Amino acid sequence: MVELTKFFNGYLEQEPLFKNKKVLQSNYTPENISHxxxxxxxxxxxxxxxxxxxxxxxxxxxxxxxxxxxxxxKYVTSQILAIAREKNLPIEIIYLNCKLKRVxxxxxxxxxxxxxxxxxxxxxxxxxxxEVYKIFLKHIDHDKKLIILILDEIDQLIKKAGDEILYxxxxxxxxxxxxxxxxxxxxxxLLFMDNIDPRVKSSLSEEEMVFPPYNALQIQDIxxxxxxxxxIEGTLSDGVIEKCAAYAAREHGDARRALxxxxxxxxxxxxxxxxxxxxxxxxxxxxxxxxxxVLDAVHTQPKQFQLxxxxxxxxxxxxxxxxxxxxxxxxxxxxxxxxxxxxxxxRRVSDIIAELDMLGIINARVISKGRYGRTRxxxxxxxxxxxxxxRTTLKEGLNL
DNA sequence: GTCAATTCACATGAAAGAGACCACGGTCTAGTG
DNA sequence: CTAGACCGTGGTCTCTTTCATGTGAATTGACGA
Numbered sequence: 001m002v003e004l005t006k007f008f009n010g011y012l013e014q015e016p017l018f019k020n021k022k023v024l025q026s027n028y029t030p031e032n033i034s035h036x037x038x039x040x041x042x043x044x045x046x047x048x049x050x051x052x053x054x055x056x057x058x059x060x061x062x063x064x065x066x067x068x069x070x071x072x073x074k075y076v077t078s079q080i081l082a083i084a085r086e087k088n089l090p091i092e093i094i095y096l097n098c099k100l101k102r103v104x105x106x107x108x109x110x111x112x113x114x115x116x117x118x119x120x121x122x123x124x125x126x127x128x129x130x131e132v133y134k135i136f137l138k139h140i141d142h143d144k145k146l147i148i149l150i151l152d153e154i155d156q157l158i159k160k161a162g163d164e165i166l167y168x169x170x171x172x173x174x175x176x177x178x179x180x181x182x183x184x185x186x187x188x189x190l191l192f193m194d195n196i197d198p199r200v201k202s203s204l205s206e207e208e209m210v211f212p213p214y215n216a217l218q219i220q221d222i223x224x225x226x227x228x229x230x231x232i233e234g235t236l237s238d239g240v241i242e243k244c245a246a247y248a249a250r251e252h253g254d255a256r257r258a259l260x261x262x263x264x265x266x267x268x269x270x271x272x273x274x275x276x277x278x279x280x281x282x283x284x285x286x287x288x289x290x291x292x293x294v295l296d297a298v299h300t301q302p303k304q305f306q307l308x309x310x311x312x313x314x315x316x317x318x319x320x321x322x323x324x325x326x327x328x329x330x331x332x333x334x335x336x337x338x339x340x341x342x343x344x345x346x347r348r349v350s351d352i353i354a355e356l357d358m359l360g361i362i363n364a365r366v367i368s369k370g371r372y373g374r375t376r377x378x379x380x381x382x383x384x385x386x387x388x389x390x391r392t393t394l395k396e397g398l399n400l
Numbered sequence: 401g402t403c404a405a406t407t408c409a410c411a412t413g414a415a416a417g418a419g420a421c422c423a424c425g426g427t428c429t430a431g432t433g
Numbered sequence: 434c435t436a437g438a439c440c441g442t443g444g445t446c447t448c449t450t451t452c453a454t455g456t457g458a459a460t461t462g463a464c465g466a
Contacts, residue, residue, distance in 0.1 A: 125420095
């Protein structure tokens with residue numbers, strides 16, 4: 001007990017490194033955005049008609065993760081909203097992230113979430129989808145209004161739920177008398193528009209814009225800018241920002257990643273009761289992020305995923321040779337018997353492996369071995385130091 | 401040696417089912433006056 | 434008479450299975466030099 005009090009007191013006495021940690025979190029919208037002037041101006045130009053109560057064009061933003069799409073659109077729309085409030089214009093801006101599970105990853109949920117934004121209470125399930133549409137439209141069409149709907153990671157939504165949603169969304173404008181709806185779609189996938197119903201495509205992407213990735217110097221600028229607000233002065237030793245930027249630039253200029261790296265490095269240093277963040281902390285942060293990501297994925301995925309991953313770990317442990325789907329499946333079946341779980345078909349396990357790849361936990365590549373068929377070649381993309389940790393967590397979760 | 405056909409071992413797609421969860425409306429039951 | 438309990442129906446959603454089709458290059462075997 002005494003120990004703990006001492007610890008907490010010590011913690012309080014210690015000089016904090018952070019001035020304002022929020023600045024480094026990914027949902028933070030800074031007051032000025034560096035290196036994205038052109039995009040800001042363009043989007044502002046496209047959206048400006050709302051302030052005259054005219055429906056702006058639908059807009060599509062493309063770009064790799066962490067290239068500022070979300071930040072820029074949030075920034076511009078928040079400015080618009082501020083002016084609209086001032087002048088009492090009935091403008092609503094709704095931001096939905098389609099990737100978040102149970103928020104907007106199906107048509108039903110998208111509409112019900114939308115309805116919730118307007119104060120309607122839609123049950124999470126049970127109603128027919130068109131019923132929800134009706135309720136929503138009826139509620140919304142009372143008075144004149146302009147709505148800008150930002151759909152982040154819209155490619156995820158389309159992939160899961162088909163492109164009818166987009167068609168329905170564009171149709172809303174025909175069905176409603178008083179309300180006009182513009183859509184801003186944000187996508188990481190540059191190619192995803194290609195397999196979409198051409199009618200929808202033409203009506204939805206009236207304007208398009210591509211966000212190029214940041215280069216290392218630009219990321220440095222961003223980091224410097226934000227770290228000024230985030231850290232107490234003098235806590236960053238030389239080279240820290242440069243190194244963070246370099247890491248992130250290697251990953252196609254992902255600014256979000258750079259910021260996360262910096263924040264976690266700060267947390268690592270703080271936990272060590274250090275006064276200064278230096279370059280080594282970044283390496284540790286990198287590893288910690290990776291580990292947390294995997295561990296988190298492991299915990300949230302169903303048992304079958306965990307079992308499959310464990311099989312992969314086991315196989316990877318035993319052999320240096322490349323691993324193929326069938327190897328995994330054999331081990332997986334044995335493990336199923338041990339745990340007392342009904343083994344899934346190979347078809348399904350194959351999908352699970354593909355999904356683990358998507359999560360970035362493993363690296364799976366489809367290769368052809370010519371006469372000897374086609375299969376996935378699986379490699380572990382994890383730092384080897386984290387593997388034992390992950391394995392024990394998995395085993396505990398599965399009572400092994 | 402060259403070239404096209406063959407062939408393997410899965411990948412990938414599509415459709416449909418199981419089971420959990422839920423809303424709604426109708427019917428039944430019990431409590432109330 | 435009315436509120437609540439209790440169905441049955443019909444809906445979504447996730448995870449699976451079943452069935453069908455696709456696929457890339459090593460191998461094969463015919464062919465000509």
